Amino acid sequence: MNSFFKSKNNYTDTVKFDVKSIEQGHHRLKYKNVPMIKCPFDYIIYQMLIFDIKPDLIIEIGTNQGGSALYLADLLDLNKKGEVHTIDIVDIRHDDVKSHPRIKFFPTGYENYNLDLTHGFEKILVIDDGSHTYEDVKATLEKFKNIVSKESYFIVEDGILDKLGWKKKYNGGPNKAIKEFIETSESYIIDRYWCDLFGINATFNTNGFLKKAK
Secondary structure, three states: OOHHHOOOOOOOOOOOOOHHHHHHHHOOOEEOOEEOOOOHHHHHHHHHHHHHHOOOEEEEEOOOOOHHHHHHHHHHHHHOOOEEEEEOOOOOOOHHHHHOOOEEEEOOOHHHOOHHHHOOOOOEEEEEOOOOOHHHHHHHHHHHOOOOOOOOEEEEOOHHHHHHOOOOOOOOHHHHHHHHHHHHOOOEEEOHHHHOEOEOOOOOOOOOEEEEOO
16 A cells, blocks of 8 residues: 555645656556556546547557557547557567557567558557657657648657756757757647646647647
């Protein structure tokens, strides 16, 4: 049992949390007992957005143990159609992720994902939750930008790392890649509705909900 519940006298009037405390907590987040590592704000945003968009293909770059892929696949179940193509370079998936009929795993990295596999799908959404380095985010935006459907999204995760002091570690990270991409793109906009749902950039995907507007 969590030690928080062991004391009978644990009442407090204190309310104290910040980006760092949420970051620490999100590493303990699970979905169906599979580690998900997702900001709780984004957990909610995803189910709202997917209900609105109703994609029949979600491409997820960055699988880890697969909690996020499992969550996305279950959301697709509500629409009774769709696949999750989840991409990584190592396979540490939970058994429930391996057996889910809507999830297909690609273990050779985003560079080797065959875009021909997207043919025949009507509404495609892409999520980059990979290495978070500037170079990789820039490369995924370039590779996948054209296959995202109009009015759907390319979601770049974890731009929040700037506010955690890790910008240099990731060579500028997602935010640098997003800023450069948006400045030159004629098709994408930053959708502030999702970025600011809980407050200005109150998401780990700061500036990262990129809507293909045309």
